[in-house]
Amino acid sequence: MGRWEPDSRGRLETAALALFGERGFENTTVVEIAARAGLTERTFFRYFADKREVLFGGAGALRELLVGTVDGAPENADPLDVVVAAFEAAAAMLQERREFALRRQAVIAANTELREREVIKLALLAAAVADALRRRGVSETAASLIADTGIAIFSAAFAAWINETEHREFPLLIRESFDELRAVTAGATRP
Amino acid sequence: MGRWEPDSRGRLETAALALFGERGFENTTVVEIAARAGLTERTFFRYFADKREVLFGGAGALRELLVGTVDGAPENADPLDVVVAAFEAAAAMLQERREFALRRQAVIAANTELREREVIKLALLAAAVADALRRRGVSETAASLIADTGIAIFSAAFAAWINETEHREFPLLIRESFDELRAVTAGATRP
Missing domain, CATH: 1.10.357.10 (Tetracycline Repressor, domain 2)
Incomplete structure (x- = not known):
């Protein structure tokens, strides 16, 4: 959570919810969430175990x-x-x-x-x-x-x-x- | 549900619960439940869609x-x-x-x-x-x-x-x- 990634968690959450809303939870991948947030898949997994955890974390x-x-x-x-x-x-x-x-x-x-x-x-x-x-x-x-x-x-x-x-x-x-x-x-x- | 199968449902329920109790729900098969009840697998499926339905039917x-x-x-x-x-x-x-x-x-x-x-x-x-x-x-x-x-x-x-x-x-x-x-x-x- 260094300075070079300001509010990565928040950006991932926002990206995930936008994608879930657009194409449905089941049709959204972690890769897509990370891309939408301008972050890597690896960064996603630093905050969430899976896409469901964005909703239930x-x-x-x-x-x-x-x-x-x-x-x-x-x-x-x-x-x-x-x-x-x-x-x-x-x-x-x-x-x-x-x-x-x-x-x-x-x-x-x-x-x-x-x-x-x-x-x-x-x-x-x-x-x-x-x-x-x-x-x-x-x-x-x-x-x-x-x-x-x-x-x-x-x-x-x-x-x-x-x-x-x-x-x-x-x-x-x-x-x-x-x-x-x-x-x-x-x-x-x-x- | 002819006369030749008196209370098949009840026998299947009793057999299923006994087996679930003995070896756990996950380790019990429909074949075993039917056998314990002295009935066929086919008869089981006339009453229940699967073993979980014995509990939730x-x-x-x-x-x-x-x-x-x-x-x-x-x-x-x-x-x-x-x-x-x-x-x-x-x-x-x-x-x-x-x-x-x-x-x-x-x-x-x-x-x-x-x-x-x-x-x-x-x-x-x-x-x-x-x-x-x-x-x-x-x-x-x-x-x-x-x-x-x-x-x-x-x-x-x-x-x-x-x-x-x-x-x-x-x-x-x-x-x-x-x-x-x-x-x-x-x-x-x-x-």
Whole structure:
């Protein structure tokens, strides 16, 4: 990552997403991505294991942020509040890269295998959050339930954010989605 | 499905799960499953497209039951109540096949690809339930949020059911999981 390759990663990402959008994920090669970015194939592999990692390489940072937020929350904080705060932090991170997120989402939506990979990514994030909750003393079942609920809130807010036309920011939409869930569960009449 | 093959499907399922448990899913062939069941390979393929379908062939019936319950609920019923009722119905169906469900779960837990397939199955069920809610007039975002919340309740209850030592039945555990979610969301203090 010397000076002679300013933001190689960013250029590779931009080139990859442009090509995925133009000709489809499956019809794009690493050679083409590198060429479009004005870099070598070798440089590509310094940043990404394969072309799919351009789309999914961010999962590690997302997991660290989620787990770090849960781990760092005050001891007596309500577990669902903690999880929502973690997803708000994740949403703020994604808000910084809205253009990337939108293009990435369009590529994923167009490809069954990538959609499945995204579903699995979210399930792994939920499992990591549930583990973090258990470390805080939350029971086995409640930890999964709360983490999965966090993912449900996040997914609904993400769908709203992707289609957002009024420039409302992702963390705000997380809050709205959470409020909606609270209203929905309070409204349910089952004894 | 003539008289000369009494419960061929059931025999194939039993044989397959026994073999998957003994030697692993990946090390079991269709020929072996058919032989263990005392049937031909050709009979196997009359019931299942491949060995994976022994584990996932029930998804269609589950989806029909979930969607049918949502579609058939009273017009003014609370959407989350409707979804929970649908998962209670699904849980009652699975309760009838508890032995099969336990063995199946053990096989899936031991194989990454199968675990991923199970995650995707649940996501597809959630999408089908969300579509059914939209047909009832529930908004785009709320439908996904409520359906995903239903899956969260179902998954937590399933994990509890699989580990259940007091013979509590799956539908009851759905109810308990729902009550827990209500308590969790009511307890969250975020404004």
